[in-house]
Amino acid sequence: MTDKYIYAVTSIRGKELKLLSRTFMEQLLASPDEASALSLLRDKGWGEDGQSAEEILALEEEKTWKVIRELVPDMSVFDVFLYENDFHNLKAAIKETLTQGTHPGIYIGQGTVPWETMQKALTERDFGKFPERMKHAAKEALDVLLTTRDGQLCDCIIDSAALDAIRQAGKASGSELLALYGELRCVTGDINIAYRAGKNGKDKAFLLRSLAPCETLNRDSLAEAAVHGEDALFAYLERTPYKAAVAELSDSVAAFERWCDDLLIEKIRPQRTNPFGLDPLAAYILARRNEIKTARIILTGKRNDLPDDMIRGRIRKTYV
Template sequence: MKQMTYHELNPLIRLKEMELLTSEQMSQMLEAADLKTVEGILSGTSYGIYLTVDFPDNFEKIFEQAESDLFTELVPLVPDPNVIWIYTMRSTFHNLKALIKAELLKQNFDELYLFDGFYSLEKIKTAIRNGRATGLPECLLESIQEVREHFEESNSLQGIDIILDRNYLSCQRELAEQIGEPELLAEVISFIDFTNILMTARGIKQKRTRNFMSTVLSSQGSIPKVELLSYIETSLEQLTDYLRSTDYGEMIVTIVQETSLDLTQLERVCDDYLTKFYEAAQTQAFGPLPVLALLNAKAIEMKNLRLIITGKQVGLSTKQIRERMRVIYGT
C-alpha cells in the first residue's frame, strides 16, 4: 500500500471512528441481563465478523484480532509508522518481558505474544537469543542487554519488569521527541506523569522504600522524580496534597475520598484525562492526532467491553461496572 499524507489519511480515520460503538450501544450492553444479549448487540457492530460460538470464553482473542487487524491496515498507510508504534509499544515491551523470561527459564511462553503491528514473535526471539536482529530499534536491543546483565549479576528474575517498565517510558519519550509533534510529546509526558503517580501511590500503599521506588519511577515526566520520591515514606494524604498543586490537581480532586486518593478510581481517571486530550483531534486535519485518537478510542472501547463482560461473569452490579468504565471518546 502507498503511504498517505495525514490530510489523505484522516478521512479514512473519520470513517473508522463511525464504526466505534455508540454510547447507546454501550449502555444497552451494560444493562443487558446476560452475555447472550451482549453478544447479540455486538453481532450488529464491527465486532460481528469476529464472534464465535464460545464468545464468553474467547472474547479476549476476539478483541486481540480486531485490534491486530486495525494495526495491520493502518501501519502501511501512515506517513510515519512510528506514530502507530508509540501507541503499540506497550505490547512490544510486554512481549520482551514474556519472551526474555521464557529464554532464561528455558520455557515456551509464545502464547503470551501480542501483535504490535511491527515486530514478529521470531524477530524478538532472535534478538533475545543473539543480542541483535535486523530492524529492531536500538532501545529494544539495549533493554534486552540490560536485562541480561542484570540476570547474570543476580541470577534472579526479580527486577526484569522494573527495568523494562522504566525503559518503556524512556523509549516513549525518545520516540515522541524524534517524531517532533508537540501535541504528541505533551500526551506522552502526561502518560509518563500518570504512570509515575500510580506507581508512587501504590508504593506508599505497599510500604516500599525510597531506594526501591527510585529504581521504579521514570525521570521522563514533567513532575520531578525527586519530588515524588520525597513522599514515598510518608502517606497517601500527603501525596494527595502535593498532587493538588500540580497540573493534574483538578483531576486529583475528583477522586479524593476524605483526605486521600481513591486508588480504585485513579487509573480510570488517568485514562479519561488522556481521552479528553484527544478531543482536539476532532478538528485537526494535518497531523497524527486523529489516528492516535482512533487507536486510543478503540483501546478504551475494548477496556469498557472487558469490564462489562467480566463484570457480568463475576456478578458485579450494573452500578459497580459503570463506576469502573472509562469515558467514551467524543462524548
C-alpha cells in the first residue's frame, strides 16, 4: 500500500536537501589534498575530527541505514541492497575456511546473514544454515575450490549467484525501482564478466557458468559473443538496449563502471518527484551509496596524487 510510506517519503524529501551536488563534488575535486577534501566533507556533517577517510565513509554508510531503519518498520524490503555484501562475505568465509586461519577485516558488516554464521556453516559443512539463495552457490563454490583450487571459478560462481539473487529479489519485491535495480545490476555485472572473461580467453562453458540470467540480455548470445572476442561482444551489445556500454568499454573498464552507476542514477532520478511508495526511499539509499562511492574515488585519488582530470573521469553523476 503506497500510503504506508507517506511519512517516510516526506522525511526523505528533507534529507535529500543534504545530498551532495555535482558542484560540491567539483569543489571536493579542487581540494589540493586529501586533508582539505576531508575538511570540506566534515563541513557537510560527514564524520568528525580525527577520523580517517575510511572511517568517515563507513560511518556515512551506517548513517544511511540508520535513517532508513527509523523510517521503515520492515527493513527486509531493502535486503536486496545487502545481498552483494552477503556474497562477498561468503567468498571471504570460503577462503578463510580453506586456509584455516583468521583474517580480520575481510568481512563487511552490513549484510542479511552474519558472517560468523557462514563461517560456522562452512566449517561444519552444514549448508542448511544458509538462506536458499546462497545454499547452492556456497556448496558448489566450496567443492570447486576444494577439488580444483580454482579461485577464479569459485568467485565467478558466487558472483553469478549474487547477481541472480539480486535480480530475483528485485523482481519479487513488487517495487518497480527495485526490479529495475536488480535487472540493471545483473546486466552490468554480466557485461563486465563477459568482457573480462573474453579478454582472458575463457571458454563458453566458463562464461555460461559465470553469467547470471537476466531479462534484457540473452546469456547464451552474450557468452557466444564474448568467446569470439571484443569485436563480437561489441557487435552483440550494439543490438541490445545497452549499446552505450560499447563506447565506455572501448575506453576502459573504469569508464564502463562509471557508466553503469550513471545509468542507475539516471533511471532513479524520476523518484525525486514521486510522492508515494517505497521507490523514493530505495532511490535515496542508492543516491547515498553513489555519493559515498564518489567521495571515496575523490579521496583515494587525492591520497595517491592522481591528476584531477583522471579523477574527474571517474566521478559519478549525482542524484540531486
